[in-house]
Amino acid sequence: SGALFGLVGVLFVFGIKFRRELPEGFKRAFGTGMLPIIMINLFIGFLGRGLIDNAAHLGGLVSGALLALVVGYKRPGQRGPVAIIWHLLQGCALALVLLSFVMVWRNYNGQPPTFTMDSFQRGLRGIGSAIAAHVKAINEGEEAFVNAFNTGDTSKIDSAIQTINDTPSLDKEADALRNELKTLLERVRELDSPKGKDGKPQPSANRVQLLSDFEAWEKKNTQWVKTAGQKYGLRVDEAKPVASPSQ
Numbered sequence: 001s002g003a004l005f006g007l008v009g010v011l012f013v014f015g016i017k018f019r020r021e022l023p024e025g026f027k028r029a030f031g032t033g034m035l036p037i038i039m040i041n042l043f044i045g046f047l048g049r050g051l052i053d054n055a056a057h058l059g060g061l062v063s064g065a066l067l068a069l070v071v072g073y074k075r076p077g078q079r080g081p082v083a084i085i086w087h088l089l090q091g092c093a094l095a096l097v098l099l100s101f102v103m104v105w106r107n108y109n110g111q112p113p114t115f116t117m118d119s120f121q122r123g124l125r126g127i128g129s130a131i132a133a134h135v136k137a138i139n140e141g142e143e144a145f146v147n148a149f150n151t152g153d154t155s156k157i158d159s160a161i162q163t164i165n166d167t168p169s170l171d172k173e174a175d176a177l178r179n180e181l182k183t184l185l186e187r188v189r190e191l192d193s194p195k196g197k198d199g200k201p202q203p204s205a206n207r208v209q210l211l212s213d214f215e216a217w218e219k220k221n222t223q224w225v226k227t228a229g230q231k232y233g234l235r236v237d238e239a240k241p242v243a244s245p246s247q
Contacts, residue, residue, distance in 0.1 A: 002059060006060035011029075012034040012068075014031075017068065019031055038061065131234070134178070140159070140160045145160075145214060154189045157188070157189045
C-alpha cells in the first residue's frame with residue numbers, strides 16, 4: 001500500500017509539473033485531480049489507525065512526490081542522448097537486486113519457510129481475527145488460573161491451554177506472553193496444595209512462588225497492552241479476577 005501511495009505521489013506532482021504538456025483528459029485525472037483520492041485514502045487510514053500503517057502511506061506519498069520532482073520523462077518522439085547510459089544503469093540495478101536475492105539464499109541460516117493450509121487460513125482470517133483470538137486466549141487463561149489457584153478447581157485449565165495453542169501469531173511479544181501464561185496454567189494444574197476444612201488450598205511455598213510469577217506476568221501483560229497493544233486497539237481492563245494469597 002505504501003508503494004501505491006508512492007505512485008499516487010508521482011502522478012500528483014507529474015500532473016502539476018507538466019500540466020501544459022498533458023492532454024486535456026490527463027490534466028483532469030493527474031495533478032490536483034489526485035487530491036480527492038489522496039484525501040479519501042488518508043481519511044480511511046486515520047479511521048483505521050492501529051490496523052493501517054499510515055506512516056508507510058505518507059512515506060510512500062512523499063517519496064513518490066520527491067522522485068517526480070527530480071526525475072523527468074521522455075517526451076513522444078524525443079531522442080534520448082543518454083539512452084545507452086540509462087539502460088546500462090537499469091541493467092546494473094536489476095543485477096544488484098538479483099545478486100541480493102542470491103546472497104540472502106546463500107547466507108540464510110534461519111528455519112526454512114513453510115506453507116501449510118493452516119498458515120494460509122490464518123492469513124485469510126486477517127489481523128482482526130488474530131487480535132480477537134489473542135484477547136480470548138488471555139482472558140480465558142487468566143480466569144482459569146485464578147479459579148484453579150483460589151479454589152483448586154482445574155476443570156477449565158485444559159480448555160484454556162487448548163485456546164492458547166489454537167491462537168494465531170500476533171507478534172513476538174504477544175506470543176511470548178501467551179506461552180508464559182500457558183506455562184503458569186500447567187504449573188497451577190500440577191500444584192499439590194494441602195486443603196483446609198473448607199476444601200480450599202492452603203498457603204505453601206510453591207503457592208507463594210507461583211502467585212509471585214503470575215503477578216509478574218500480569219504486569220508484563222498490562223505493559224504490553226499499554227504500549228504495543230494500542231496499535232491493535234486494545235486497552236487495560238481493570239475489572240478482572242484476582243488470585244488471592246490468603247487462601
